Amino acid sequence: MSGAELDTIIAPATPLGRSALAIVRMDGPRARSLAEEWSGRELEERRATRVRLADRDGVIDEAVITLYVTPRSFTGNDLVEISLHGSPSVVERLLRAAGDAGVRPAGAGEFTERAVLNGKLDLVQAEAIGDLIASRTVAQSKLALANLDGALSREAKAAREELVATLSRFEAALDFAEEGYTFIEPAEALERLRRLAESLRGIEETFRRGRAVAGGITLVILGRPNAGKSTLLNALCGEDRAIVTAIPGTTRDLVRETIELGGLPVTVVDTAGLRETADEVEGIGVARAREAATRAEMVVYLIDASLGEANEDQQALALHPEALIVHTKTDLAPPPEGALGVSVATGAGLPALLDRLGDEVREKYAVPEGGGAVVNERQRRALEEARSAVEAAAEAVERGESEEVVAVDLREGARALGLLTGEITTEELLREIFAKFCIGK
Secondary structure: OOHHHOOOEEEEOOOOOOEEEEEEEEEOOOHHHHHHHHHOOOOOEOOOEEEEEEEOOEEEEEEEEEEEOOOOOOOOOOEEEEEEEEOHHHHHHHHHHHHHOOOEEOOEOHHHHHHHHOOOOOHHHHHHHHHHHHOOOHHHHHHHHHHHOOHHHHHHHHHHHHHHHHHHHHHHHHHOOOOOOOOOOHHHHHHHHHHHHHHHHHHHOOHHHHHHHHHOEEEEEEEOOOOOHHHHHHHHHOOOOOOOOOOOOOOOOOEEEEEEEOOEEEEEEEOOOOOOOOOHHHHHHHHHHHHHHHHOOEEEEEEEOOOOOOHHHHHHHHHOOOOEEEEEOOOOOOOOOOOOEOOOOOOOOHHHHHHHHHHHHHHHHOOOOOOOOOOOHHHHHHHHHHHHHHHHHHHHHHHOOOHHHHHHHHHHHHHHHHHHHOOOOOHHHHHHHHOOOOEOO
């Protein structure tokens, strides 16, 4: 993207409102000349320079300007970062001066989009920037940083290089079809394609963990009425979020609260007690509880230790064999030998329960330290399309199809991987991705 094809854009990179400092970014062919005009001095590349900004109406503010020259900038264009006092009126005056000079306000994610178009970042890395800004937990920020560093991109690009290398063998055979040359034997092609499909499947399967880290998981608390579900939710949240009474059937709808477990955001859901009831409203609550449990990544099933396990518990657990069974009210009766038990009244067993839940979250859903992962549906869909195309190519080789048939599938696989990383882009794809970004990034 050359300067001749660009206009110059500007936007605050910090939230509007009073603050000690504000940062305004300007990018494009006129960024440097305008910054030097407003400051009245020549700027040195990558050197923070204290200046007095002024427009035709007088001094705007004392500021610090840092100039990044193409191609050694975040966007790959001339880029200026202006750090000034965080008064909304000061920022607005600078933006107005830029507007008077013909500079356009930047759209959402437009700085990052320019970095992608200039080859400074690929699409996976660009999405990682948005994920990093939106991260709420340490695990989320670590995964975003790993993807920004290229952990996922390197795997995808290596797979695409292998795919293109294999495709080139089939393309070469098509170029010399009349001579009857063969540039790759069917057995070798089949081995390479199967290995590539397995590699793509492995990358695709990181989606389960990546989605969990990026978006969190759901933990549903099930049990019979008065098993202590609402009490446990309140204890896990550290506040009274659900109504607790001795009257069975108090909870009639789903009560949700998000906490952090194992470094991931976990939405804990309190549910209506599982039982047969003639009460229409409670019946709806029980149905919602069962439905929520079928969709949840984790289920904790509570059994009142003072009452013991009943037929209703066995029936419910048969539907959720992976549920973590917790015996409650252990201040009234001990849990069975070797079973996990808690007493919210005394606090006994709660630390052990939290440790157990945290360990399970890390084991099943956390991304290994420094590893990348697929984090959104766009990435997953591109990998699925690439894998399906490679598998179709392998099946075509097995059937003895012509090089042209195999090449069609491999071209489709290469296209899908190109869309994943941004080696192939469309305006619609870019709009979809960067519409979610904040202004100034």
